[in-house]
Amino acid sequence: MYAQTFQRPRSFYGQFDRKPGDHLTTHYCPGCGHGNIHKIVAEAIDDFGAQDRTVFVSPVGCSVFAYYYFDVGNLQVAHGRAPAVATAVKRALPDSLVISYQGDGDLAAIGGNEILHAANRGEDITVIFVNNAIYGMTGGQMAPTSLIGMKTTTTPMGRVVANDGFPVRVAELLSTLEGPTYIERVALYDNKTRAKARKAIRKALQNQIEGRGFSLVEVLSPCPTGWGVTPVDSLKWIEENMLPNFPLGVFKDKSAEREHRTHRRQAIAIQDVPGILGLNGNAGNERSAGILAGGPRTSCPPNVDYRLKIAGFGGQGLLFLGRLLAEAGMRQNLHVSWLPSYGPEMRGGTANCHVNISTTEIGSPLVSAPTVLIAMNKPSLDKFENEVVGGGLIIYDSSLIDHPPARSDVEVIALPATEMADKIGSAKSANMVALGALIGKTNMLDKDALLHVVRSMTKKVALLDLNLRAVESGFEFARANAAEESLWGV
Amino acid sequence: MPEGKEKKDRGWTEVHSEECKGCGLCIEACPVCGMHLSDKLNGRGYHFGEYQGHGCTGCGVCFYACPEPGAITVFKN
Incomplete structure (x- = not known):
């Protein structure tokens, strides 16, 4: 009795639909x-x-x-x-x-x-x-x-x-x-x-x-x-x-040596991600947790559309300032974007970032007509002053910039950020002073939620206290400035 | 099919002529020289491989030498 011993494997299709009129052979050349x-x-x-x-x-x-x-x-x-x-x-x-x-x-x-x-x-x-x-x-x-x-x-x-x-x-x-x-x-x-x-x-x-x-x-x-x-x-x-x-x-x-790869780390379950990122809310942050879950934002304007340009020397922490803003905005259920722009230098070059914080969706992360300019050195003020929209706000570091902006159609805060930070403990916290002043002036984000973000994003623990105090001092400066303006009717 | 033949070989090879591209690799591979190219052409214009009808041992080397999935079937006795 003859039995089929070598025959077309079953894992091939019964017929091949590659070529019209020929469903039996592959498309390969003879002898391939x-x-x-x-x-x-x-x-x-x-x-x-x-x-x-x-x-x-x-x-x-x-x-x-x-x-x-x-x-x-x-x-x-x-x-x-x-x-x-x-x-x-x-x-x-x-x-x-x-x-x-x-x-x-x-x-x-x-x-x-x-x-x-x-x-x-x-x-x-x-x-x-x-x-x-x-x-x-x-x-x-x-x-x-x-x-x-x-x-x-x-x-x-x-x-x-x-x-x-x-x-x-x-x-x-x-x-x-x-x-x-x-x-x-x-x-x-x-x-x-x-x-x-x-x-x-x-x-x-x-x-x-x-x-x-x-x-x-x-x-x-x-x-x-x-x-x-x-x-x-x-x-x-x-x-x-x-x-x-x-x-x-x-x-x-190494076939004999290799064991089944059970040690491959499994992906994190999606429901655990907010906890790992610290977004679940904890003591002192219940309110922002509620906001994250879609709750109402409090003590902030109902509709915001801030387009910020934050510029200065590399090393002043201005990209970090932008990230703090974006992070805080995100945690308050707002649409945010953060776009850094900097040279190859870690220190001393120029750096700026574009931040959008809005109740509506953001089309482009690029900010070409900022509503707020934070200028922390002279070249930045000179370069970006004229981009600010009419009625916008310019906060500049008056410790480092010896002349105020020439624009008269915008609000200007001359903030001696570096001096203030230096008095608190380190000139490096000038960025935090500017952050505090921005919030104090505009009320664009909830201050407590912002401080929580500063706590969670400041990597060096030694700097945390300094940073928090710097934010507070900038905040108070802006509030006092506003009170003075209203007092004098400016 | 070899059924009913009086004297049986150890094996038998069947070439499905319409699946053959006439590359000749089975002829080269067969250890008992049991394959040749037909004088005839198949529907696609190839002189197809053919089993000459005797001597097959059923070893299967032509099956593995043949690049087409189903052109060759080897039977063993």
Whole structure:
């Protein structure tokens, strides 16, 4: 009795819908190695009983259409990004069998970065790397794996080291990393090497089923069309030309040592996030917690639309001042944006930030016509004074700026911020003085909520008390200033 | 199918001619030289691979040498 022993694997579709009028064959050229590798993979999926939990990630390249053939879960992803997508699929569906199937153009060229880091993370995926030393799909251009002297459409005189570098040996390269579990290079040029390739691919899949981490099999695969030889001669071509550059063998195998990766840290549950960020409310902050939950804002104007530009020297803490404002606004259920702009210097250059705080949604974070300008040095006042809208407010550090703004159509507060901060304990807190003055003048945000934000965002504990007192002093200055103005009818 | 044949080989190979692209890799791979390219053309213009009808051991190397998913089926006795 004869029994079917080697037959079309069940993990292939019964018919392929790629080409109209031909539902039986693949789109690959006669003699192409992709078909052999597909067959080995499909057979392994059958044998492991994994068809219903396999996700096959097709690349860009000749195998872009693998989803027409494999009757499993399929994704076709952006060029070179298969390992990144495979990472996501595997992490979201830990029980799936995820196969990243890539050619040398996809994996070694545009996707070099992706594969490097997926391998380094030891992602629990299986990568099949089909190396045929050429870009097949696009018509035979040089790939990173093309051989020295190899003629391609982009190296018609042959690949030259001086211009094009050396062939990239992916298996060797990745095996230097700690992350990968199993890396082997196999070939498809005779019966023996095909049997070895089959064994390696099955092992790489088995590793993933057992949760042993990252496995990659590099397959030296024939591309008769790209190489300009017959299918039979392409086998010799692998043996004679590719083997000297790409030696076969196991480059790394920690399969026996690697245990199931149960230690991967799980993502934080979404309901825990506010608590971790300190937004749940606690003693002394019940009110702002209520506001966060959508409660009413108190002691502030019902509708606000502040567009602030805060500018000065780098190191004065003006970006931080902007962040405090935005954070406080956010916690009071307002729309906010914060856009920093600064040079490469940590100290001494100029820095400014744009802050929007509004009851309505914000279109652009850019503030080109500020309603409030806080200028903490002379160049900033000179530069931005004329941008302020009519009726707007300018707060400037009169300790450092010797002349007031020339504008007469805006409100101006001459705030000796640096001197005041210096008296409190450190000139560095001038930014906090300005913050306090801004709130005291405009009442744009609730002061207590703001102080809470200052507490939670001041990193140096030693500076906290100083910062809080600086805010208070700026606040009082602005209030006294306002009282004086109303007293004198200015 | 070899059923009903008096003397059976250890194996039997079937080439589905319409799935063959005539690359010749099965011919190269077969250890008993049991395959050849047909003089005939299939529907897509390829001289397809053919089992010559005797000598197959059912080893399956042609199956793995063939790049097409379903072009070759190997039977074992």
